[in-house]
Amino acid sequence: MKYNQYIKICVAMLSLLSIGGCGPGDKDKKGRVALKEIPMEYGCAGLTHNEKYLICGTKYGTIVSIDPYTGKASKIYDVDRELGALAYMGNGRYLFERYEYNNYGYPYTFDIHKDLKNTLTRQMGSYSRGGLVYDQTSKLMYGTNGGTISVSSLNGNFSNEGYSSLNGDNAMAQTDKYIYVVTDYEQTIVQFSKDEIIKSDNRVHSMHSKEIPYKNEGYFDMTFGISGMTIFRGDLFVYYRDGMIHKLDVNLLDYDDSANVKMRT
DSSP: OOHHHHHHHHHHHHHHOSSOTTSTTOBOTTSOBOOSEEEOTTOOSEEEEOSSSEEEEOTTSEEEEEOTTTOOEEEEEEOOSOEEEEEEEETTEEEEEEEEETTEEEEEEEETTSOHHHHOEEOSOOEESSOEEEETTTTEEEEEETTEEEEEETTSSOEEEEEOOOOSOOOEEEOSSEEEEEETTTTEEEEEEHHHHHHOOTTSSOOOOEEEOOGGGGGOOTTTOEEEEEEETTEEEEEETTTEEEEOOOOGGGGTOOOOOTTOO
């Protein structure tokens, strides 16, 4: 079979299949993931990435690595606690939110290279049920908290809140400039400036924001909802409670975003 014929067949198959493609290196010329959907039998209560693989945290604390080019998943750790959000901190270290009472929880850190008892550390503050991201450059943690977006350092030296009138459980993702939040009871993705969150005057004025429409939205149903979100190689991924990780048809460059996600989750 000629090479050009093989490529044509591969493209045709990708238009019909949700996963699998024509080999393990299924990506475009920019290295972005070509797969549109990845079945996830474990379920994801939190979704992030470690710059190489998508990382799913299940509701009961199993941490799963997913090759975004093949869909192959494998368990890499277990925190053995109810998990509601997950963020990558670099060098095998993670931050997760544990729900403890009345939909409130606390952020903890752990290191997959060490025994859990030697690395599980509770961080400052409590958060309402929602998303969590960690910016490795600024060393700041962002989360949702009672209708606001909170930002803080893990050592407690800095904290602030930006009023945003969020509704529903709020999965989060980030680039170097922006925070992306699922709001309006999981029907809308909204962009907020990190700089504005940091400088916000604490709930006095609502922050500027942009809604991010996505062409896949007609497929989704409020019966399920988004419980995890991350940005990998410039593409926006969500875990939807239909049991699939979906790559949304969104170009962040259309929303004044550099789409720079290196060292960010």
